Amino acid sequence: MNTLLEGLKQGLELGSIFALMALGYSMVYGIVKMINFAHSEFITIGGFLAYFITESLLKSTFGNSIWSLLIALVAAIIVCVIVAIITERFAYRPLRKKGSSRITALITAIGVSYIFSGIMNAIEPEQLQFHKFVDKNTSFYIAIITTAVLLALLTFFVKKTKIGIAMRAVSENEQAAKLMGINNNFIIALTFMIGSALAAIGVVIYLLDGECFTFEIGSVTIGLYPFVAAVIGGIGSLPGAVIGGFLIGIIRAITQVYSNIGLSSWVDTIIYGIFVIILLFKPSGLLGKDVREKV
């Protein structure tokens, strides 16, 4: 019983982190119908930057205080947002302008992902260890609360604000939105920015209890799970992405706490099995009801 509870707790924490990252995949896909594979590299960049900044701040007057963490977090968000803008502006927008097919955009996204991961590998192929700001227990609450708050804020933003409404309009029909006077390029860039800021927040929460990581944190350690979570939850649906994230996080942690009976070797079989079953019965994912509702 204790084992199961511990598994659930760790699953919820991991799930919150997957959820934050899944939101980025989901929103971008909802608006440009493109899987942004470079998202996993935004995660890596966020993690690296937060690491190097905390390491230098630890030696400064801020020291071990929460300020070091907050400054690193803000810096990571800013840099991730800038990287997202650059990626969108120079790798994706020209393709969109030329009216290239979605497959081309997808392949470009994979290419961009490889470029970033190559750069990361060149900078630091060794394992790094993030400074331990809080213990495992505190990071659990931080993860859950942050995810809940951000989900509420995002839902409000998308449903109630003018920009949010414009976002939904672009995702529904790009042409019509343009005719209504919406600046599509701005809205799309903004979506990328929000997604990548969430990736930075997610990775910092993942690291802040003194986690070890490598340049593969985005592409291998976290990997495709947030994307799978977004698809399971219903791509384009904000609560869907969070539910998908929790589901995958919990499955992963449960298989790990029962690794003594060999469950951990089956983790991907279980996750992708559920993935396939859900898509067979609900092709648009758990909460993806109507195509027109997507953001």
Place this chain on the structure above:
Amino acid sequence: MKKLFSLLVVLLLVCSVVGCKEKEAETIKLGSSGPLSGSVSIYGLAVKEGVELAVEEINAAGGVDVDGKMMKLELVDFVNDEADAKKAAAALTSLISKDVDVVVGAVTSGATEGLIAEAVKHGVPVITPTGTADKLTVGDNGDERDVRYNVFRACFYDSYQGKFMGQYAADQGVKKAYVLYNNDEDYSKGLKDAFVETATANNVNVVTAAYSKQDKDFNAFWVPILEGGYDCVYVPDYYENVYNILKTGYAKGYEGVCYGGDGWDGVIKQVKEGEDASFLENCFYTNHYFGESESPAVKTFVEKYQAKYGSIPVSFAALGYDAVYIAKQAIEACDSLEYDAVVEALTTGTFSGLVTSSTPFTFNNGNPEKAAVVITFKDGKEVEAE
């Protein structure tokens, strides 16, 4: 005229025979191969330094005694195989064309496998200093020793460490052991299998659990270990994951011991400045040799190595050094440079005075039967366990 001509021919023949003989008898030719560039070049460079030091040392002491004649050693070439199997195979062909008597190489398991495929055709004695994969000396299924009869190694093989640690655990009175291994790493799986086999045979209750290359957070993996009350956790993986696993486990309240293999070499460097790493004092791992050992053979080796290269030799350097001494002892035992004679001497001989083995050993199926060194940690430094 005719007479003069035949005289000339005879003279030429005599000269060539004499020349040939002289050339043959000049030096004992060693050839080697290893990665001198690329991501694992540190291993190749370390072996090269060890080999060169041994050659220099033996020559300074007069050379090798072949049937009463002192002959100098000559390292004709250390080919850069970039840890690639094909390049290592080509390296062997090139070494054969240079008439090498013994091959000391290759360094990495993959490259050594490529080199062996060529070496068995020529029958040249091969001593790999550091190729640890089990199959190198006996083939994939363990039944090809007759084909690979000329292949030997200076290091112990992968699963030997698992066996050794399984026995060690039993000897230390462990009753319930847990093995946490990396399912994406052949090295880890090999050690796990051997550990489980030996420990189980010694009435130790063993439970295994696998993680993958995706796992960097090991909190959940420790839950069943803490619940189950195990005395010992065997973690056969490389130092980055190992450090991560150990740190997480002891932070969660684990109080037993942890064991591991030579992949742990480097764990100590993962400890951050100012970090309390006293948990490592409950951890033990097997290695080929210990650089700060009190044994006289190790001490002299380390001193000479430091004088020449200015650094503490890693186990790769020690094994490269030993491989040359093994070749020397085999040649002295058979008093010949014939391939088959040297192979026979390696197969049947006893080898002693080596850096990586405190006791004399013999080869069994090309593998040295020597004990591993058990290393633990004290006050932030590595020490030899009793």
